[in-house]
Amino acid sequence: MKTSAFIKFILVTLITLILIAYFDLPIIVMIVTAFKQRADIFTPVPKWIFTPTIKNFVDIFVGTTTMAEGTLAIQNSLFFVTTSTVIAMFIGSLAAYGFSRFKFFGREDLIFFVLAQRFMPGIVIVLPMFVLYSSVGLRGTALGLILLYINSALPFVIWMMRSFFDEIPREIDEAARLDGHSWFTIFIKFVLPVARNGFLATFLFSFIFTWGEFLFALILTTPESWTMPIAIVNSRVSSEILWGQIAAYGVISIIPVFIIAIALQKYLVRGMTLGAVK
Amino acid sequence: MPGKSRLFLFFSLAPAFAFILFFGIYPFLFACFYSVRSFYFGLNVDNVFTAMSNYHNSVIDPLFQYSMFVTFVFVIVSVGLQLLIGVGAAILFSVIKTKAFKYIQVFLSLPLMMPPVVTGFLWWYLFNTDLGIVNYYLSYFGIMPRNVNLLATPITALASIIYADVWMWTPFIMIVTYAAIQSIPNDVMEAAIVDGAKDRHLIRKIILPRIKTALLVVLLIRVIDAFRTYDLVYVLTGGGPGTSTQVASLEIYNTAFLKWFLGQSFAQALMLTAILILVGNILIYLLRRGV
Amino acid sequence: MVKVVLENVGKVFKGSKKAKETVAVKGFTAEFPSNKVVGILGPSGCGKTTTLRAIAGLDPPSEGKIYFEDKDVTYLPPIERDAALLFQFAVVYDNMTVFDNLAFPLMVKNINKEEINKRVKETAEFLGLSDILKKRAKGLPASINQKIALGRAIIRKPKVLLLDEPLSSLDPESRLYLRRELKKVIRSMDTTVVYVTHDQSEAMTLCDKIAVMNEGKVHQYDTPENIYLNPATTFVAWFIGEPGMNLIDCSMEASEGKYYIKIDGVSDVSFEVSKWSHALKESDKIVLGIRPEFITITKTYKKNSIAGKCLVIESFGSFALLDILTNCSPNNIIKVKTPLSDDLPKVDGDVYLTFPPAYIRLFDKKSGELRVVMTE
Numbered sequence: 001m002k003t004s005a006f007i008k009f010i011l012v013t014l015i016t017l018i019l020i021a022y023f024d025l026p027i028i029v030m031i032v033t034a035f036k037q038r039a040d041i042f043t044p045v046p047k048w049i050f051t052p053t054i055k056n057f058v059d060i061f062v063g064t065t066t067m068a069e070g071t072l073a074i075q076n077s078l079f080f081v082t083t084s085t086v087i088a089m090f091i092g093s094l095a096a097y098g099f100s101r102f103k104f105f106g107r108e109d110l111i112f113f114v115l116a117q118r119f120m121p122g123i124v125i126v127l128p129m130f131v132l133y134s135s136v137g138l139r140g141t142a143l144g145l146i147l148l149y150i151n152s153a154l155p156f157v158i159w160m161m162r163s164f165f166d167e168i169p170r171e172i173d174e175a176a177r178l179d180g181h182s183w184f185t186i187f188i189k190f191v192l193p194v195a196r197n198g199f200l201a202t203f204l205f206s207f208i209f210t211w212g213e214f215l216f217a218l219i220l221t222t223p224e225s226w227t228m229p230i231a232i233v234n235s236r237v238s239s240e241i242l243w244g245q246i247a248a249y250g251v252i253s254i255i256p257v258f259i260i261a262i263a264l265q266k267y268l269v270r271g272m273t274l275g276a277v278k
Numbered sequence: 279m280p281g282k283s284r285l286f287l288f289f290s291l292a293p294a295f296a297f298i299l300f301f302g303i304y305p306f307l308f309a310c311f312y313s314v315r316s317f318y319f320g321l322n323v324d325n326v327f328t329a330m331s332n333y334h335n336s337v338i339d340p341l342f343q344y345s346m347f348v349t350f351v352f353v354i355v356s357v358g359l360q361l362l363i364g365v366g367a368a369i370l371f372s373v374i375k376t377k378a379f380k381y382i383q384v385f386l387s388l389p390l391m392m393p394p395v396v397t398g399f400l401w402w403y404l405f406n407t408d409l410g411i412v413n414y415y416l417s418y419f420g421i422m423p424r425n426v427n428l429l430a431t432p433i434t435a436l437a438s439i440i441y442a443d444v445w446m447w448t449p450f451i452m453i454v455t456y457a458a459i460q461s462i463p464n465d466v467m468e469a470a471i472v473d474g475a476k477d478r479h480l481i482r483k484i485i486l487p488r489i490k491t492a493l494l495v496v497l498l499i500r501v502i503d504a505f506r507t508y509d510l511v512y513v514l515t516g517g518g519p520g521t522s523t524q525v526a527s528l529e530i531y532n533t534a535f536l537k538w539f540l541g542q543s544f545a546q547a548l549m550l551t552a553i554l555i556l557v558g559n560i561l562i563y564l565l566r567r568g569v
Numbered sequence: 570m571v572k573v574v575l576e577n578v579g580k581v582f583k584g585s586k587k588a589k590e591t592v593a594v595k596g597f598t599a600e601f602p603s604n605k606v607v608g609i610l611g612p613s614g615c616g617k618t619t620t621l622r623a624i625a626g627l628d629p630p631s632e633g634k635i636y637f638e639d640k641d642v643t644y645l646p647p648i649e650r651d652a653a654l655l656f657q658f659a660v661v662y663d664n665m666t667v668f669d670n671l672a673f674p675l676m677v678k679n680i681n682k683e684e685i686n687k688r689v690k691e692t693a694e695f696l697g698l699s700d701i702l703k704k705r706a707k708g709l710p711a712s713i714n715q716k717i718a719l720g721r722a723i724i725r726k727p728k729v730l731l732l733d734e735p736l737s738s739l740d741p742e743s744r745l746y747l748r749r750e751l752k753k754v755i756r757s758m759d760t761t762v763v764y765v766t767h768d769q770s771e772a773m774t775l776c777d778k779i780a781v782m783n784e785g786k787v788h789q790y791d792t793p794e795n796i797y798l799n800p801a802t803t804f805v806a807w808f809i810g811e812p813g814m815n816l817i818d819c820s821m822e823a824s825e826g827k828y829y830i831k832i833d834g835v836s837d838v839s840f841e842v843s844k845w846s847h848a849l850k851e852s853d854k855i856v857l858g859i860r861p862e863f864i865t866i867t868k869t870y871k872k873n874s875i876a877g878k879c880l881v882i883e884s885f886g887s888f889a890l891l892d893i894l895t896n897c898s899p900n901n902i903i904k905v906k907t908p909l910s911d912d913l914p915k916v917d918g919d920v921y922l923t924f925p926p927a928y929i930r931l932f933d934k935k936s937g938e939l940r941v942v943m944t945e
Binding site for chain 1: 282283286287290291293294295297298300301302304305306308309312319367370371374376378382383384385386387388389390391392393394395396399400401403404408409411414445448449450453454457458492495496499502505506508509512513527530531534535540543544547548550551554555558
Binding site: 463465466468469470471472473474475476479483484487488 | 625626627646647648652653654656658660662664665673674676677678718721725
């Protein structure tokens with residue numbers, strides 16, 4: 001008994017360490033690189049011990065180098081992603097509530113149609129939008145990108161929120177109906193507060209997905225409206241590759257996401273499967 | 279349904295569907311319409327109806343054929359490996375009955391929280407001949423000489439992309455599978471253990487049949503996302519060396535923005551969509567049949 | 570086939586941030602004779618299921634030893650014990666057919682196909698499952714599910730059969746039906762059966778011996794008759810019987826070299842206990858126990874009887890249950906169970922209760938232990 005428990009302990013520890021090393025070591029390398037001076041990066045032998053510096057981060061914001069767009073790109077990303085996610089959450093939750101509470105002809109097909117949007121290749125959507133935006137002058141504007149981001153977040157929001165609403169007893173709605181409240185009041189005042197954890201989780205996951213979006217931004221933005229992923233990619237074309245600053249960029253872009261991920265452990269699985277697996 | 283409820287239902291769905299119809303259906307119809315025309319963007323070429331020639335030219339275009347081939351190889355190998363490692367690890371953790379996974383799962387989930395572009399850059403850096411730790415440690419342990427550029431030969435470039443994709447997405451499959459296994463009622467596992475089931479019986483007769491649905495959902499999401507992969511490849515190899523890792527999305531992008539031949543790129547994009555719909559429907563059929 | 574021996578078995582669930590440390594079972598020592606049915610009876614949360622799971626090998630005990638015959642199985646995994654377990658909520662493998670369910674315990678032992686076929690057929694016939702063998706074991710009624718689970722348990726002829734409240738999740742009709750089936754199965758097998766239940770009628774009818782548990786402790790391990798007639802503690806006295814014993818505070822008094830038990834709050838009732846006075850002398854306080862069905866009730870005064878007023882009469886067809894208000898403590902209601910007759914008192918009518926001395930049991934109030942059985 002004692003020996004087998006010990007063997008199990010060793011085995012578990014070993015597998016756990018291997019997995020963590022495999023999946024987290026690259027990220028650690030990136031974080032370490034972000035704090036390295038130029039001389040410590042360009043060494044043939046990877047340096048694990050060095051004097052840390054925050055110069056790379058300062059450069060992004062102060063913009064003394066070719067990455068002057070840094071601050072702007074971070075601002076853009078925050079603005080686009082927050083605005084579009086907030087709007088998508090509102091519109092999507094409302095639709096999810098309708099789907100969850102009303103039975104009507106063709107409901108299942110409609111829900112499925114929503115899901116199908118999630119699986120449409122981005123390139124099919126973005127090419128026609130490129131043509132349209134070019135002709136109406138929306139290319140490179142915040143509005144154009146935000147509208148598209150709202151649309152691509154909607155299927156996720158609707159499916160997630162529907163799975164949360166389905167868990168809320170209908171008795172809550174019915175009791176409020178009997179008290180004479182309108183459906184919209186019930187939704188805002190009674191149902192959303194009950195679903196607030198799910199709402200928050202959906203919001204944050206939606207935020208993560210849009211935060212990392214690349215293809216739409218690549219095709220539809222101009223330097224003034226570059227988002228962070230585009231700024232990172234475009235920093236490569238300069239004469240010398242600024243590894244340190246790219247790493248610093250990477251660190252900045254993962255910080256909000258990691259904080260969210262740790263806070264949302266409970267909803268991780270659900271968020272990743274559109275509510276299909278709890 | 280009373281009138282007021284009907285009205286509310288309409289207004290609850292209307293905004294979302296306005297978006298979906300405009301940004302989902304409009305581009306689709308637009309693409310359909312121009313995919314049968316000689317539509318060049320910003321170039322002085324007659325925009326006329328050309329029937330199926332855009333489709334035909336794409337299908338016989340060796341570059342497009344090759345991009346489809348690479349895409350399929352990428353999807354099958356990458357998702358296959360992810361399933362193998364992810365499901366394997368999830369089952370292992372469940373069978374040795376340890377709570378450890380619960381504590382490490384957030385650390386395992388970090389790769390899939392990274393913006394794909396950052397992931398691409400990270401691996402580009404790690405695979406760098408002079409500075410990357412991959413080359414350094416591979417040569418350190420004598421597996422490969424230091425100066426081999428993994429991203430510069432067709433096979434190793436594809437392998438590197440797959441490696442990065444596996445790194446990024448295996449945790450997803452692992453975490454979802456683990457959650458699905460944990461949702462199997464404890465009674466059932468215990469009954470099987472008391473009935474004398476050994477680990478292999480538990481896995482084959484109890485666990486696998488009960489996580490099939492979750493696995494199919496995961497597979498559906500992964501396969502379709504893998505078919506659309508763009509950012510990772512764009513950053514890591516840009517489709518190179520040559521066009522050896524030019525996946526379908528990249529090829530379509532190039533047709534549109536290098537040749538500015540949007541008509542043909544629509545045709546290609548719609549063919550990719552058709553394949554996705556086909557593959558997706560097969561998986562959804564299996565799901566609904568409750569395999 | 571084997572006797573099961575528990576030696577000072579205890580189980581402590583370690584505390585965590587959310588839950589306090591709990592002692593589920595302590596000092597369980599008993600020998601379950603081979604080929605007999607032993608019941609573990611007690612209210613929910615008394616540790617009976619924990620004990621059963623320890624015997625099954627699902628959760629080893631935190632202290633003590635478990636033997637099958639002479640073999641120490643305390644830390645053996647379930648697979649090496651040859652014990653079968655039936656859960657409260659029937660477990661069927663609903664992704665398989667009924668046939669595959671029954672075959673599962675044999676299949677995992679790599680028994681050849683013909684033998685499996687033969688034994689599945691036998692078992693199915695025995696339990697009346699032959700008609701649905703080819704069906705998928707999904708969406709079947711709970712009683713059928715429990716039968717399938719039972720079939721899976723007996724098909725491999727286990728040395729020990731463990732039953733964890735197998736009937737409690739069924740509706741009353743199928744419960745009676747399955748109880749009969751269960752009895753048939755148990756009698757036909759050479760196996761030691763441990764039956765966990767909170768339902769005393771199940772325990773009384775099915776078991777050869779019963780261990781009564783409360784709060785992790787075994788209060789009595791004895792035959793059903795003895796548990797009924799001579800409960801070892803006030804808990805057993807109260808828990809067994811429908812309703813349980815009346816427990817009345819009383820004290821011992823000496824007068825003229827003889828000893829008497831006097832009921833507190835009632836002046837003129839006493840029972841001579843000189844013969845057992847040595848057993849009662851250490852007790853500070855004594856509790857008198859008597860079953861409701863042994864009390865004689867009259868409408869006229871009798872010598873040495875307790876006066877009371879009839880509060881409630883519940884008729885159960887063949888008998889009636891009466892609540893009598895008296896001056897007794899700690900509970901001034903005494904329950905009386907008596908056959909239905911025209912002579913029953915009326916509600917609010919005055920009645921007199923006589924306790925036949927042969928049915929009186931005396932307990933120590935502090936420890937709750939049985940001190941005197943007045944027949945001896």
